[in-house]
Amino acid sequence: MGIRARGDVIATRLHEAIRRNEGVDVPLGSLDITLYRDDLTRIGHAPVIRESMIPFSVDDRIVVLVDDVLFTGRTIRAAMDALVDYGRPRAIRLAVLIDRGHRELPIRADFVGKNVPTAVSDDIRVQLVEAGGADQVELVGAGVPA
Amino acid sequence: MTWQRRHVLATDDWSRDEIEHVLRTTDAMVEVLRRPIRRTPALRGRTVILFFAESSTRTRVSFELAAKALSADVTNITASGSSVEKGETLLDTVRTLTALGGDVIVMRHAASGAPYFVAERTNAAVINAGDGWHAHPTQGLLDAYTLRAALGDLAGKRVVIVGDITHSRVARSDIDTLVPLGATVTLSGPPTLVPSAWRCGMAPRGTAYEPDLERALDGADAVIALRLQKERQHAGLLPSLREYARTWGLTDERVARMRPEAPVLHPGPMNEGVEIAASVAHGARSLIESQVTNGVAVRMALLYLLAGTPDARELSTVDASRTA
Numbered sequence: 268m269g270i271r272a273r274g275d276v277i278a279t280r281l282h283e284a285i286r287r288n289e290g291v292d293v294p295l296g297s298l299d300i301t302l303y304r305d306d307l308t309r310i311g312h313a314p315v316i317r318e319s320m321i322p323f324s325v326d327d328r329i330v331v332l333v334d335d336v337l338f339t340g341r342t343i344r345a346a347m348d349a350l351v352d353y354g355r356p357r358a359i360r361l362a363v364l365i366d367r368g369h370r371e372l373p374i375r376a377d378f379v380g381k382n383v384p385t386a387v388s389d390d391i392r393v394q395l396v397e398a399g400g401a402d403q404v405e406l407v408g409a410g411v412p413a
Numbered sequence: 414m415t416w417q418r419r420h421v422l423a424t425d426d427w428s429r430d431e432i433e434h435v436l437r438t439t440d441a442m443v444e445v446l447r448r449p450i451r452r453t454p455a456l457r458g459r460t461v462i463l464f465f466a467e468s469s470t471r472t473r474v475s476f477e478l479a480a481k482a483l484s485a486d487v488t489n490i491t492a493s494g495s496s497v498e499k500g501e502t503l504l505d506t507v508r509t510l511t512a513l514g515g516d517v518i519v520m521r522h523a524a525s526g527a528p529y530f531v532a533e534r535t536n537a538a539v540i541n542a543g544d545g546w547h548a549h550p551t552q553g554l555l556d557a558y559t560l561r562a563a564l565g566d567l568a569g570k571r572v573v574i575v576g577d578i579t580h581s582r583v584a585r586s587d588i589d590t591l592v593p594l595g596a597t598v599t600l601s602g603p604p605t606l607v608p609s610a611w612r613c614g615m616a617p618r619g620t621a622y623e624p625d626l627e628r629a630l631d632g633a634d635a636v637i638a639l640r641l642q643k644e645r646q647h648a649g650l651l652p653s654l655r656e657y658a659r660t661w662g663l664t665d666e667r668v669a670r671m672r673p674e675a676p677v678l679h680p681g682p683m684n685e686g687v688e689i690a691a692s693v694a695h696g697a698r699s700l701i702e703s704q705v706t707n708g709v710a711v712r713m714a715l716l717y718l719l720a721g722t723p724d725a726r727e728l729s730t731v732d733a734s735r736t737a
Contacts, residue, residue, distance in 0.1 A: 299441065302453035302483070302717070312415050313718045315434075316441035352450040 268325075270346050271299045271317055274334035276397045277364055281333060296321040298332075303345035319349070326354040331378075335393040337363040340374035365404060367391050416718045420532045420539040423548035424589040432557065432593055438714035439558050439707070445482060446710055456485035456720050462515035464506070465542070466492040466522045471681055471705060472542050472551070476519050479712035485720075488515070503527065504534065511535040517719055520544075525582075538719040540712075546580050552680050553586030555711040557594060559704050560635055563676045568595030573629045573671075575661060576639030576688055577606040583680045584639060592619030601629040602639075602661060605650040626661055630670040637678040638663050638689045654687055663689045668698060676700045 269278025275297035282295045301307075301316045332346050347359060362378035367385040381404075385391065388409035394400025414430050424432065445453055461480040465473050473489070480487045490510070501509075503522075510518055517538045520528055525545030532539040543549040557567070564570055572591055578584045578600050588598050598620040604612060612622050623629040630636060641657060651657055668677060677689070677698045685691045694701060 301441075302445070302455040304455075307455055307720070312417075313720070316438055316717070318441050318444040348454070352448060352453070354449065 268321070268330050268332050268346075268350070269295075269297045270332060270334045270342060271297055271319075273393055273395060273398060274298075274332075276395050277335060278333040279397075281362070294323040294328075296323065298346055298349055300342060300345040300349050303349045305341060305345070321353055324354055325350065325356045327357050329358045329360065330356040331360045331362050333362045335364045335395075336391050337361070337366045337374075337376050337379075338369060338391075340370045340372035343374050344372050364393060365391055419719065420528075420541075421550050421715055421719065422528050422532060422539065422541045424550045424553055424586060425548070427589070427593070429593045432554070432590060435554055435711070435714050435718065436558050436561065438718060439554075439710045442482075442710035442713040442717075443707070445713070446706070452482050452484060454484045455717055456480070456483040459485045459516040459720055460488065460514055461485045461517045461519060461716065462488050462490065462510050462513070462537075463542075464490045464510060464518055464520040466503075466520070466527075467543070469521055469542070471708070472521065475705070475708045476540075476542065476712050479709050479716055480517075482709070482713055483716055483720075485517075485716065488513075503530065507531050507535055511537055517716060540715060540719065543582055545582065547582050547585065548589070549582040549586045549680075550589075551708070551712055551715065552583050553588075553590035554715075555704060555708045556583075556587050556637060556678055556680070557590040558711055559678060559700050559707050560591070560596075560676070561594070562703070562707070563700060564634055566595070567591060570596045570634040571599060571632075572596050573599045573601060573633045573636040574639065575601045575626055575629070575636060575663065577641055578602050578611070578639070579606050579608050580642050581639050583637075587637060588617050588620055592617070596634075597621070599623050599629045599633065601626045603651065603657070627667060627670060630667055633671045633675060635676050635678065636663065636668070636671060637680070640680065640682065641684055641688050643684075658687045662687060663693050665690065665692055665696070668693055668696075674698065678704055680704070 269275030278295060282293055285291055285293050297320050299317045299319045301314050330350060334342060343361060350359060360377040363376045364380040366376055366379045366382045369387050383406060390407040392405040392407060394403050396402050414434055416434060445451060463473055463476055477487050515537045517540060518535060519540045519542050520531060521542040522544050525547035527544050528539050528541040541548055541550055561567055574584050574587060591598055600607060600620055600622050604624060607622060616622050677693055679689055679701050683689055683694055685694055
């Protein structure tokens with residue numbers, strides 16, 4: 268289950284890799300967590316919402332949430348809240364491309380592509396071919412212009 | 414695009430981008446309403462006040478369900494049974510509603526323009542749920558959403574609106590929403606119930622008046638029947654209800670003049686047997702039930718978008734620190 272907007276791209280790749288290597292077609296969904304954010308009243312304008320696409324029941328399944336970067340953990344908290352509104356999964360696991368530390372909630376990833384030590388003020392930029400970039404992850408220090 | 418509006422008073426000055434943004438947000442809300450648990454925490458800690466100074470069932474319930482699906486607190490105030498009955502002025506009512514801490518005021522009023530008066534005098538976001546003959550923007554948006562779900566892109570599509578155009582805020586808001594999306598609108602109805610300027614070549618941009626309903630329907634892509642508003646009729650505009658039904662009622666034969674499967678809409682409540690035959694209202698072409706469902710989603714989208722605007726946020730610093 269990919270978290271929009273970049274987690275679902277990575278989830279799609281994982282889905283394809285599992286199909287190719289294991290011959291198993293794992294159900295794939297994507298989750299928009301905008302309505303579950305805890306900072307909606309702080310960010311000034313209403314973020315664009317996209318539809319969640321969950322074409323299967325999550326009841327009694329092991330659901331792997333997929334996101335690009337794990338930082339404060341608030342996105343994952345929101346994603347878990349969203350997910351349980353769709354049913355009662357047997358277990359929820361978490362897979363991320365980058366874990367950059369600085370958690371604000373008691374959340375950890377089960378599968379991590381790469382641990383990257385960062386300062387809180389650093390910026391991690393994940394680019395993906397599907398989103399119109401090259402496949403690369405940039406660590407940008409504080410104060411570097413975008 | 415970034416949403417900038419504080420209020421939804423009418424869609425007559427909206428850009429196509431703004432309309433599209435609401436319709437896209439509505440897509441996400443339709444998905445929420447299909448879930449087993451039809452509730453999300455987006456507006457937790459916010460208060461939506463439904464102030465209906467004119468009777469309404471479906472619009473009020475629709476807003477109430479929309480606010481609850483976003484976890485807002487909802488308070489209802491109707492004119493009967495409130496201080497309005499004791500002679501409180503609109504201004505004092507608004508001051509009270511604002512002081513009570515409403516973040517969003519949804520209001521319906523018999524006086525055209527009343528929501529503008531209120532919007533200038535409150536810090537809350539104001540949504541017009543129908544003011545006099547003027548506008549009913551959420552109905553226009555939900556009709557556009559429903560038509561688009563049925564017909565796809567509305568560019569080049571021709572929609573007929575039939576009935577009492579003069580007294581219809583629904584007709585005005587439908588025109589304001591459908592024309593920017595590329596549709597053309599054919600207006601049809603008794604000449605006594607269509608503004609005289611509109612009949613004499615000065616109809617709004619993208620619309621035309623056709624006094625013959627059957628010609629209007631020939632080859633049309635959709636039709637919206639308006640409710641004959643008996644409460645707004647002055648003497649002499651209509652000979653009789655029966656004559657109205659015979660000349661302007663949507664019957665199976667008339668509806669069959671449109672393109673195959675062209676849908677039929679009605680904002681409700683219906684006078685079955687007057688402006689629409691029961692067989693049409695409940696027939697295969699009818700989208701009247703989807704309008705009701707989509708209405709909740711459109712209103713969720715607007716509540717969500719307004720609650721995120723900077724001005725509404727300033728009022729809610731307490732909420733922000735509590736939920737963060």
